[in-house]
Each structure stands twice: as C-alpha cells, then as structure tokens.
Amino acid sequence: MxxxxxxxxxxxxxxxxxxxxxxxxxxxxxxxxxxxxxxxxxxxxxxxxxxxxxxxxxxxxxxxxxxxxxxxxxxxxxxxxxxxxxxxxxxxxxxxxxxxxxxxxxxxxxxxxxxxxxxxxxxxxxxxxxxxxxxxxxxxxxxxxxxxxxxxxxxxxxxxxxxxxxxxxxxxxxxxxxxxxxxxxxxxxxxxxxxxxxxxxxxxxxxxxKHGDSISTNGLETRWRTGIQVLERAKSRYPYRKSTIRKRKAVINYRLGQVHWCRGQKLRSLGFLIMSGTLDPVRASKVLLGSKS
Known part of the structure; x- marks a missing residue:
C-alpha cells in the first residue's frame, strides 16, 4: 500500500x-x-x-x-x-x-x-x-x-x-x-x-x-516600516544587487509617502516622495506619467 x-x-x-x-x-x-x-x-x-x-x-x-x-x-x-x-x-x-x-x-x-x-x-x-x-x-x-x-x-x-x-x-x-x-x-x-x-x-x-477588517493606514505604515527591516536583514544574508536594494528603498519610501498623504500630512509625505524619486527616477517618472502606481 x-x-x-x-x-x-x-x-x-x-x-x-x-x-x-x-x-x-x-x-x-x-x-x-x-x-x-x-x-x-x-x-x-x-x-x-x-x-x-x-x-x-x-x-x-x-x-x-x-x-x-x-x-x-x-x-x-x-x-x-x-x-x-x-x-x-x-x-x-x-x-x-x-x-x-x-x-x-x-x-x-x-x-x-x-x-x-x-x-x-x-x-x-x-x-x-x-x-x-x-x-x-x-x-x-x-x-x-x-x-x-x-x-x-x-x-x-x-x-x-x-x-x-x-x-x-x-x-x-x-x-x-x-x-x-x-x-x-x-x-x-x-x-x-x-x-x-x-x-x-x-x-x-x-x-x-478583502473586507472591512483590512489593513488601515496605521497598519500600512507598520507594513512599510517593517519593509525597511526586511530589506536590511536581506542585505545582511544575501548578495543582492545594489540596484535592487536602491529600487526597493524607493518603493518603500513611495508607499510611506502615500500613507502620510492619505492622512493629510502633506509635508511629511513630500519628504518620502522626494526620496523615492531620488532613489529611482525612472520609476518616479512613470508614476508621474500615470503608467505605474
């Protein structure tokens, strides 16, 4: 059997x-x-x-x-x-x-x-x-x-x-x-x-x-701040490309910018968005042109 x-x-x-x-x-x-x-x-x-x-x-x-x-x-x-x-x-x-x-x-x-x-x-x-x-x-x-x-x-x-x-x-x-x-x-x-x-x-x-108990803006901030820790730990374990690390930092900053923008914290949001654009200007230009979210 x-x-x-x-x-x-x-x-x-x-x-x-x-x-x-x-x-x-x-x-x-x-x-x-x-x-x-x-x-x-x-x-x-x-x-x-x-x-x-x-x-x-x-x-x-x-x-x-x-x-x-x-x-x-x-x-x-x-x-x-x-x-x-x-x-x-x-x-x-x-x-x-x-x-x-x-x-x-x-x-x-x-x-x-x-x-x-x-x-x-x-x-x-x-x-x-x-x-x-x-x-x-x-x-x-x-x-x-x-x-x-x-x-x-x-x-x-x-x-x-x-x-x-x-x-x-x-x-x-x-x-x-x-x-x-x-x-x-x-x-x-x-x-x-x-x-x-x-x-x-x-x-x-x-x-x-996806329902009413889904992640709030507070939960989203936790997720993306945890993303920073995930990234730092990943860097210490594995030889990731520098370009990958830079682009991932750009994504995290962009998402944190979105969170603070939704809260009405415009100045704080702009700081994250500017950092995101500096880290990955190609992606930033696509976002501005509406071809990427």
Whole structure:
C-alpha cells in the first residue's frame, strides 16, 4: 500500500468567527486526504475560540493557544503550529481564507516528483466579504525566475495560502520573525528563495478575502516600516544587487509617502516622495506619467 505524505495545515486564528468554519471546511473538502489541521488561537475574544473548542471535541482539528491565552501575533501562532506539526509538508492558511478543492493534491504531486524544490506556490484569487471576485495574483503570464532580487523588489507571490513548503525547509531557514506584525510573509519567502528552488504552478489554489477588517493606514505604515527591516536583514544574508536594494528603498519610501498623504500630512509625505524619486527616477517618472502606481 502506497503511503502518502502528511500535510500539516496550520491556521493562525484571531477573531474570525464569521469565517473560520468555512476556512476549516475548505481543508476538510480537499481531494487529498492525508492532512492534519492545526489551529492556533491568538487570544480571540469574539467567541471563535469556543467554536474551535467544539471542533476539537468533534475531532476535526488540533487546537493550541499561547500561554495564558495571550495575543502574540500571526508569526508566533504559525511558529507554534509548525512546532506541533507532524507532516512532511506545511501549508499555512489565514483564518478568513479558503483553499480550492485540489490545492493540496496538485502541490503535493509536484513536490513529490521534484525533490530539488523546497516550495511550490500557485495563484490566489482575491474576493470581497461576500465571495465576489476582485483580482488574481500573480497573473497567468507570471514566470518564476528563482532570482531573489526579483522577489525582494516585488513580493509577487500570493502568500501564505498559495504555497506548500517542505517541513525540512523551516529546519534550514528558521521560523517566522515574531517581532514583525506585518511583512513576515515577504521576509520568509525571501529566506526560502535564498536557499531553495521554488516553483510556480499557474492555477488558482486559494481565495483570500478583502473586507472591512483590512489593513488601515496605521497598519500600512507598520507594513512599510517593517519593509525597511526586511530589506536590511536581506542585505545582511544575501548578495543582492545594489540596484535592487536602491529600487526597493524607493518603493518603500513611495508607499510611506502615500500613507502620510492619505492622512493629510502633506509635508511629511513630500519628504518620502522626494526620496523615492531620488532613489529611482525612472520609476518616479512613470508614476508621474500615470503608467505605474
């Protein structure tokens, strides 16, 4: 009898009572049946933890929390899930997103037949709170170059739900950075690509929601300031091209300028925008001409 590898599906959950059951059901509906569902509750206060306790009693999930039910952030929750996982492969699914029916089957099939790859990822389809289609990332024409420079400049992967990762990869690159409350996916994707080959399969593998709880301007500022830390750490690990580092700094400054402009902080915004233009005048001219956002 052929023994299939187990996939550990890790779901970090925080106050997602409206969506968490659909998220879990999308794993239970997979064509691939050799999986475990590990949910790590991050101090929920909306009743979702009590719902998850019921799912645990029913044998649907394995449920963990942080000490004293503390809220430690998504990275800490994912790391705790990895620590308790038993599978050969790790899939991570946000608690308001959901998998396509053959997500695990297709990605396990690829990695089993391509042992030189550490990770495979597919496309994510953004939907609104009611499940209506918004956009797809990356698009059908995307080609994976396996050049970390491209990934540093533009986090084009639909993460984390779009990927399947060998558990052994985390033994090499480490866990998610728990001090980050944003940008941890980009940081991890870079660390993986710096050490392993990754593959792209052009098919929708999960759906992620854009809804009223999406990131505020405060959250966006956190994301882009974290982006500075991600960039500095990347520079210390890998020989990125100087042009890539300069262009990434330009992107971060531009996005921070946008955040402050939206807050009405025009003078502060202009400082970031001028710095962005100085670092990457070609991109700045395209933005001014309306050919790039």
């Amino acid at each position: 052929l023994i299939k590898p187990v996939v550990s599906v890790i779901i970090p959950s925080y106050n997602r009572i409206k969506y968490i059951e659909e998220t879990i059901s999308s794993v239970e509906s997979q064509c691939y049946r050799d999986y475990e569902i590990i949910v790590v509750d991050d101090g929920s206060t909306d009743g979702s933890f009590q719902l998850l306790e019921r799912f645990k009693r029913e044998g649907r999930i394995k449920l963990y929390t942080h000490l004293n039910g503390k809220n430690l952030g998504q990275s800490a929750s994912i790391n705790r899930g990895i620590d308790y996982s038993t599978g050969s492969y790790i899939a991570i699914l946000d608690s308001d997103d959901y998998f396509s029916l053959d997500k695990l089957a297709r990605q396990v099939y690829f990695l089993e037949r391509n042992p030189s790859f550490g990770m495979v990822y597919g496309q994510g389809q953004a939907v609104d709170a009611d499940g209506r289609f918004l956009f797809t990332i990356p698009d059908d024409n995307h080609i994976e170059t396996n050049d970390p420079n491209n990934l540093l400049l533009d986090c084009y992967m639909a993460l984390p739900g779009g990927s399947l990762i060998r558990r052994s990869v985390f033994d090499k690159v480490g866990r998610f950075e728990e001090s980050f409350r944003a940008g941890q996916d980009h940081d991890m994707a870079l660390r993986i690509m710096e050490e392993f080959k990754v593959a792209f399969l052009p098919e929708i593998v999960f759906y992620y929601r």
